[in-house]
Amino acid sequence: MLRNKDTDTQSSFFSSLSDLLDQSHPLYRLANKINWNRFREKFSEHYCPDQGRPAKPIRLMCGLLILKHLRNLSDESVVEQWSENAYYQYFCGSQTPCKIQYIHM
Numbered sequence: 001m002l003r004n005k006d007t008d009t010q011s012s013f014f015s016s017l018s019d020l021l022d023q024s025h026p027l028y029r030l031a032n033k034i035n036w037n038r039f040r041e042k043f044s045e046h047y048c049p050d051q052g053r054p055a056k057p058i059r060l061m062c063g064l065l066i067l068k069h070l071r072n073l074s075d076e077s078v079v080e081q082w083s084e085n086a087y088y089q090y091f092c093g094s095q096t097p098c099k100i101q102y103i104h105m
Contacts, residue, residue, distance in 0.1 A: 002047035002055055017090050017097055027087040036062070036093065063092030 021028050039062045047055055067088055068078040082088040089098050 002044055002049055016095050025087055027091045031091040059093035
């Protein structure tokens, strides 16, 4: 089942994750150059809108796959690094810093 929004709703001391980050960082810049809506448009047709467990956001899934190949990481490693790296979180569409957690894929 496809979720309605690709945003996080966690509270933070900062207005957004981008307030914490250096805007000249390569992952920050790359995240703003990618047309993430195109991924959402293409992949949403493969999700059932009203049945099953809610899916992880498409941007998160695509972002993790891109990071995995950019950094030559295993599935487990990219997920572990995502939980600790604010640039990875921003790249994958998080709006606020995320608590350390494991993403079940």
